[in-house]
Amino acid sequence: xxxxxxxxxxxxxxxxxxxxxxxxxxxxxxxxxxxxxxxxxxxxxxxxxxxxxxxxxxxxxxxxxxxxxxxxxxxxxxxxxxxxxxxxxxxxxxxxxxxxxxxxxxxxxxxxxxxxxxxxxxxxxxxxxxxxxxxxxxxxxxxxxxxxxxxxxxxxxxxxxxxxxxxxxxxxxxxxxxxxxxxxxxxxxxxxxxxxxxxxxxxxxxxxxxxxxxxxxxxxxxxxxxxxxxxxxxxxxxxxxxxxxxxxxxxxxxxxxxxxxxxxxxxxxxxxxxxxxxxxxxxxxxxxxxxxxxxxxxxxxxxxxxxxxxxxxxxxxxx
Amino acid sequence: xxxxxxxxxxxxxxxxxxxxxxxxxxxxxxxxxxxxxxxxxxxxxxxxxxxxxxxxxxxxxxxxxxxxxxxxxxxxxxxxxxxxxxxxxxxxxxxxxxxxxxxxxxxxxxxxxxxxxxxxxxxxxxxxxxxxxxxxxxxxxxxxxxxxxxxxxxxxxxxxxxxxxxxxxxxxxxxxxxxxxxxxxxxxxxxxxxxxxxxxxxxxxxxxxxxxxxxxxxxxxxxxxxxxxxxxxxxxxxxxxxxxxxxxxxxxxxxxxxxxxxxxxxxxxxxxxxxxxxxxxxxxxxxxxxxxxxxxxxxxx
Numbered sequence: 001x002x003x004x005x006x007x008x009x010x011x012x013x014x015x016x017x018x019x020x021x022x023x024x025x026x027x028x029x030x031x032x033x034x035x036x037x038x039x040x041x042x043x044x045x046x047x048x049x050x051x052x053x054x055x056x057x058x059x060x061x062x063x064x065x066x067x068x069x070x071x072x073x074x075x076x077x078x079x080x081x082x083x084x085x086x087x088x089x090x091x092x093x094x095x096x097x098x099x100x101x102x103x104x105x106x107x108x109x110x111x112x113x114x115x116x117x118x119x120x121x122x123x124x125x126x127x128x129x130x131x132x133x134x135x136x137x138x139x140x141x142x143x144x145x146x147x148x149x150x151x152x153x154x155x156x157x158x159x160x161x162x163x164x165x166x167x168x169x170x171x172x173x174x175x176x177x178x179x180x181x182x183x184x185x186x187x188x189x190x191x192x193x194x195x196x197x198x199x200x201x202x203x204x205x206x207x208x209x210x211x212x213x214x215x216x217x218x219x220x221x222x223x224x225x226x227x228x229x230x231x232x233x234x235x236x237x238x239x240x241x242x243x244x245x246x247x248x249x250x251x252x253x254x255x256x257x258x259x260x261x262x263x264x265x266x267x268x269x270x271x272x273x274x275x276x277x278x279x280x281x282x283x284x285x286x287x288x289x290x291x292x293x294x295x296x297x298x299x300x301x302x303x304x305x306x307x308x309x310x311x312x313x314x315x316x317x318x319x
Numbered sequence: 320x321x322x323x324x325x326x327x328x329x330x331x332x333x334x335x336x337x338x339x340x341x342x343x344x345x346x347x348x349x350x351x352x353x354x355x356x357x358x359x360x361x362x363x364x365x366x367x368x369x370x371x372x373x374x375x376x377x378x379x380x381x382x383x384x385x386x387x388x389x390x391x392x393x394x395x396x397x398x399x400x401x402x403x404x405x406x407x408x409x410x411x412x413x414x415x416x417x418x419x420x421x422x423x424x425x426x427x428x429x430x431x432x433x434x435x436x437x438x439x440x441x442x443x444x445x446x447x448x449x450x451x452x453x454x455x456x457x458x459x460x461x462x463x464x465x466x467x468x469x470x471x472x473x474x475x476x477x478x479x480x481x482x483x484x485x486x487x488x489x490x491x492x493x494x495x496x497x498x499x500x501x502x503x504x505x506x507x508x509x510x511x512x513x514x515x516x517x518x519x520x521x522x523x524x525x526x527x528x529x530x531x532x533x534x535x536x537x538x539x540x541x542x543x544x545x546x547x548x549x550x551x552x553x554x555x556x557x558x559x560x561x562x563x564x565x566x567x568x569x570x571x572x573x574x575x576x577x578x579x580x581x582x583x584x585x586x587x588x589x590x591x592x593x594x595x596x597x598x599x600x601x602x603x604x605x606x607x608x609x610x611x612x613x614x615x616x617x618x619x620x
Contacts, residue, residue, distance in 0.1 A: 018465040023477055030481040146606035148557055150564045151580055151598030154587060158595075162588050245470035252472060253561055268565060271476050279480045286473040 004312045008298055012291045019287035020077055020280075024070055027276050027283075035062050056086075073280075082281035087273045092281035095266060102172055103262035106254070107247045109182035110189070114247075117186060118193030119236070125194075126201045127224060138198060144191030149250060153184040153257035170259040181258045185250050189243045196239045200232040207231070233304050241297030245290035363614050366607035373604050376420045377427040386417035388574050397590050407592035409582065419597050422574035426601075429490040429559045429568070429575075430552065436494025437555075438548050441501020446540075448502065449509025450532050460506065466499035475562060484567045486575065493558045497551050504547045508540035515539075546619050549612035553605040560601050576601050 035057050057063045064072075076083065082092035118141075125137035160180060161169035168177045204210060205228050213223045251264030263282070270278035302309035357364055376383050391412030398408045406415035448459040466474070478492035512518060513536060521531045562568060563577025571578070576597055583593025 015465060015468050018461070019468050022465055022469065026474075026477050027481050030478070031483075142609065143602075143606065146553065146557075146609055147602045148560055148564070148577075148580070148598060148605075150561060150577075151594065151601065154580065154584060154594045154598070158587055158591055245468075246472070249470035249472035252476070253565065256565060267473070267476065271480050271565075271567070274480050274483075276480065279477050283469055283473050283477050286470045287468050290468050290470060 005299075008295060012295055015291050016284070016287055017074075020074065020284050021070075023280050023283040023287075024073065027280050028069065029066060077284065082284070083277040085270070085275050085278045087270070087275045087278070092278050095278065096263065096281055096285055099261065099263045099266040102260065103248070103251045103255070103264055106178060106181055106185060106251060106260070106262060109178055110185035110247055110250075111244075113182050113186035114190035114193055115240070118190035119197055121190075121194045122197035122201055122236075123224065123229070125198050126205060126228075127220065141191035141194040141198075144187050144194075147187070149184055149188060150253050150257050152187055153180070153254060156180045156184060157258070172260050172262075177258075177260075181254050181260060184257065185247060185254045188250070189240075189247055192239060192243060193236050197232065197236040200235040201228055204228040204232040230304060234301060234308075237297055237300060237304065241294045242290075244293035245286055248286055248289050360614070362610060366610040369603055369607035370611060373423055373427065373600075373607075376423040378424075380417075380420045380424060383420045384414070384417040386414040388413065388418040388421040389572055397586065399590075400592050400596075406596040407590065409590075409593055410586060415579075415593065415596060418574040418579060419576070419600050422576050422579055422597070423600075425486055425569055425573065426556070426559060426563070426576040429486050429493075429563075430555050432487065432490035433494035433497070433555045433559060434548055434551055436491055437497030437501050437551060438544070440494075441498040442505045442544055444498065444502040445505025445507075445544075446509055446532070446537065449506040449513070450536065456506075459502065463499035463502045466496070471496040471558065472561065475558065476567075479562065479567050486563075486569045489559060489562045489568050493555055493562065496558070497555065500551065501544065501547060505540060505544050508543050509536055512536045512539045542619055546612070546616050549608070549615055552612065553608040556601065556605050556608065 035053050062069065073083070080093055082096075084091055085095060121137060121140060125134050128134050128137065157169045157180065160166050167179050168174070169180075171177050201224075205223070209231075210223055210227055213227050218226070248263070251262060252267045253264070254260075255262050255264035256268055263285075267279075267282050269275075270282065302312070391408065391414075393412045395404075395408050396410055396412040398404055398412075400407045404414050404416060406419060409415055409418070444459050444463065448456040469477075474496050475489075475492035478495055479488060482488040482491065518531060518535050521535050526534075559568075560575075560577030560580075563575045564581045566578070566581065568578055569575045571582075579597035580594050580601075583590065583597070586593050
């Protein structure tokens with residue numbers, strides 16, 4: 001296990017390095033002149049004087065050759081320093097750290113909604129005996145994946161907040177303000193989870209051990225919850241690891257719809273003002289979340305299915 | 320209830336048909352089978368109609384509406400849906416149905432461009448990786464892994480930051496995020512086809528490596544890659560409209576599906592139709608496209 005873990009950590013660091021490099025290439029090498037973009041701040045490039053551009057070039061080290069800039073930025077990033085925002089001169093790391101808690105709260109709630117909603121739906125669909133009801137339940141996730149999140153959010157605001165006056169439509173204040181954004185953010189992720197979980201539950205329920213449990217007279221609850229769920233949980237868990245980064249990215253849209261502050265809003269602002277160092281920091285952070293989520297899933301896997309631990313131990317020995 | 324009826328009917332007719340030889344010609348039989356395939360899938364028929372209508376609207380918007388999407392009648396501003404204005408009118412008195420219909424052109428052009436970017440770049444990547452193998456394969460596929468490590472929306476936002484705003488740039492940004500998926504599918508297909516007998520035979524007959532690749536491997540690997548393009552289509556419509564909603568797409572007066580929804584936001588409390596109908600159009604298009612892709616995927620297997 002220790003060996004498996006060590007290998008996975010090395011892999012994760014490599015992925016992080018490569019993601020940073022990709023983001024650097026996109027942001028610093030793709031535009032013909034990043035300084036002009038940053039100086040213009042989303043406006044017209046011609047509005048900036050040559051002196052201002054030269055000054056910016058020096059401040060952000062853009063007068064140096066690309067490979068030098070890359071190495072310097074990489075070394076800084078390895079120490080957690082992503083430079084300063086062009087828009088307001090604040091350190092990128094601090095801006096991310098300050099806007100993160102609100103988004104973590106939102107993403108955490110959304111994760112809960114997605115897991116409970118998606119998992120519950122899949123379980124309900126395999127549990128019910130009526131064919132038409134099962135079909136209806138199984139077709140719901142397809143709707144969830146197809147609806148644009150920004151539209152779903154606005155529909156919820158329209159109905160729940162404006163028409164029925166049940167929950168606040170906008171802002172960060174209070175726990176009731178997080179309900180609608182969390183549901184909106186959870187919808188696409190929860191739908192995919194439901195699809196994957198329903199499929200793996202069906203497979204698990206067709207296995208001999210489920211048949212045996214039925215034959216021994218176990219109740220539906222015992223067969224589903226006691227036997228099938230744990231065995232069927234690994235595929236949705238893996239998918240969840242892949243989708244966690246999407247939850248973070250989805251906050252860009254959801255926080256904009258519900259006028260919340262947080263990392264998503266910060267991202268939208270940074271893109272609007274073409275704040276290149278800020279965007280580089282946020283993209284790298286997104287890759288970090290992705291890598292950590294997958295690492296976590298890899299560690300949780302053997303707890304669900306002990307066979308995985310044995311497999312990994314076996315594989316680690318000859319290699 | 321339905322399923323039970325279906326079963327009994329089949330069971331009842333089976334003994335009738337069994338002794339008598341088929342009276343219909345093979346062509347008629349095939350036609351009947353095809354008709355039956357569609358009749359048993361009303362959802363699929365509806366999906367084809369929806370996608371067909373949207374594609375027609377994108378190419379020939381005049382067929383659906385004669386109104387101008389850009390000029391409004393101030394006296395008719397913020398009117399609810401009616402026979403005259405099926406989707407209502409916006410704050411400038413512009414017909415929302417006309418704006419949605421004309422928006423289809425821009426949104427679908429962006430979607431097609433994005434899918435094309437992913438398809439071409441990803442297929443090239445996967446073809447090279449699968450055909451050359453070894454170190455090239457390793458490097459290319461690790462690149463694909465990295466493209467998948469950055470959440471898609473964040474990656475496309477980074478590209479939009481670098482390239483600037485506008486429909487075409489948004490399309491390219493979204494296309495790049497789907498490159499890795501295409502590369503994986505293409506590589507898997509190339510590896511599968513390379514192991515087949517006819518490729519071995521072509522090699523044995525002395526055909527050159529690149530001609531085998533282009534004449535035998537590529538055509539046989541293309542099917543699943545095209546299916547994947549169909550699967551991606553719906554997701555790409557959503558990604559493009561999300562970026563357009565955030566304001567990185569076309570400039571304000573030009574209608575785009577995502578920006579139509581965001582324009583309606585300011586009138587959310589009073590004019591519900593301004594966000595509801597364009598959003599519903601996006602959702603219906605994506606749902607229909609996904610349904611078709613799933614059916615096609617089922618056929619390929």
